[in-house]
Amino acid sequence: MSQQQTKNCITLRGSAQILCEYLKFAINSVLFQRGLYPPETFKAEQQYGITLLLSEDPLIKDFLTNLLTQSEEWIVNKKVDKLSLIILNVATKEVLECWDFNVQYEDGDVALSKEKNETVSSKDLKKIKQEIRDVMLQIAATISYLPFLDCRCSFDVLVHARPDCDIPEKWAEAKPVEITNAQNVQLKSFSTSLNKMETVVSYKLTD
């Protein structure tokens, strides 16, 4: 998927694509694993060497495609710091769970970048996929400690952008969300050596 000019060379654009592909699978995984939507609306797909499930719902697909194409642009231009997937109770609009995907920007391979006149990374794609797979497996394992979502739920994605970021059409400013009595769990992170992605889940702690 990533744009590889030569072997072991990832451009900024390619790195953003890797991140967005990860986001697509991670968000779908969360939707499936947390039982937000009926399991029969998901289709299995092989990715990162494991089987992951993607929603077949056209509206969810549309939403994620639009979100991620825009996010990719932002990541290339280093405008985004964080994406938050929030899970809401449909009836009360209460935020029950929040998945933070923190994006950090790194320098990549400085020597190679000079040579190519472009910021690139020389990290092995296989290694990156291995790291992403580890995160995916952790996401799947989270249901063992996350509380049960016993209500009709919906989800939304909030983008934490830099202040100089323009608001494109169909986008609006949102209010920050907060979870009462939140508990945070940091999952593994992966890096393309141009971008580093941290995944944190915070959930409402019920006694």
Add this chain to the structure above:
Amino acid sequence: MAQFNYLNELNSLATIDGPITRGPLQRWVKKSGAENMNPTLSTSKNISNANLSGINQSMHKLSVSANQSCNNSVLSANKTPTRADIRKNKKTPSKNKSPGRSTTPTPNKASKTPNKADRFIPSRSNTNYDLCHYMLTREEEKSDEPTLATEALSKALGETDQGRLLQYTCKAPAAPEGYQNRLRVVYSQAKVPSTVKNTSRYIPHSPDRILDAPDIVDDFYLNILDWSASNILAVALGNAVYLWNAGTGQIEELMCLEGNDPVCSVQWVQGSGSHLAVGLSSGVVELWDCEKIKRLRVMDGHSARVGSLAWNLYVVSSGSRDGNIVHHDVRQRDHNVATINAHTQEICNLKWSPDGKYLASGGNDNELNIWPLAQGHHYTQTQYLYSFRSHLAAVKGLAWCPWSNGILASGGGTADRTIRIWNVNTGANLSTVDTKSQVCSILWSSHYKELISGHGYANNQLVIWKYPSMARVADLTGHVARVLHLCLSPDGTSVLSAGADETLRLWKVFMLDPAKKKDPVDTKAAKSLLNMNSLIR
């Protein structure tokens, strides 16, 4: 003052649990303790300060306060009587200890000197006052510069203040209306309602007998256990059917298929006949005479395995994985009376009502259909009377109430876990009870107003329910894998359960109370007479 001393002593003796603060020597002890405590405390702080270069401000405050306390102790040291001062002056030059010095005063040694036996004297040379003081003051100088931690904190705070929070305005849809998170099963499985209603009768909680059932197929969709009115139990284990005479304990092998395909269902003819219908993986239904151990007929009609069978006089209805029900008239050459496209998925169970008017079919498509046998239509009716769609999983447990006309109990699989009682005369769902576990099979007792159900994960138990209150009467545990099938003995006193743990367990749970024995036997006799009448018709 002497009288006060005496009073003080009395007081100090009287307060046993209080701190020992009184008495003339206590002041010295306290002072020497204070002298010792503070420097060592500050030293440890200094060491930690020296080791950790990047420390936050709170640590600075601590070190400052430690410094102050150190100063205090110095002050208090100044206040000590001349003896202590002398001691201090003596020890100051010893700061640069030479290795050759043999008598380094340690607190212990000092306390051991005979004239001050009850005093604790710290070693001033070991506490390195100069170093402590230097470290403390040095940190104070540095404290004006922001540390790494505070920098990071201010950066993080600044960023969240400045950043923009954006959202895409075309939202993703919420979960469909009425959708229930299926993980509920995972989260609530272990919570079994503990209220077990007391009953007046004794229910043995362990099986009466345990029979081995090697190679039993652990398949929820099969029906491989049936107990005939002539007290012979037919059970299919793998590709063979065995007959166990419950009276004599004899075991006979009725048939054994070639190949590895399992036998999928067995069902005895009504009454005390010796005919057994056997459903096979190939989709055929075989009819066997069990007295002569002879196959009488082979009836086709299905394209997939026959997992359920039900007799209604001379008609055997078979349900298959292809979702069809076929009524076979065993008397006619052309046995296939009717084929009904009943379910979209595998049929899990079929049961004719005791009066032969309704056929209930439960499917893997979560539906429970009731098929009427209208007078004159002769099994050709292919439209269901009711289709109950309340179950959220495969409907395998099915049983008609033996004493009340048109009452049906049905149980759902893992995602559903409920037992529902239906009245097919009105189409009403009379009651629903969440069993917290997969319902694999249900039976009604013929002696008591009770039901028994077999369950899977987590406890693999049998549960006896009171009807119509649906209160739990007893939990029978023993199986180590799910209870696949249940059948009632012909005398109605025992229940045989087949578990996936390759055992058959016999539970004598419906034994009659000797005092009340007479009455139920009479009704039973009357019932069998009724059965006879229906057979004669």
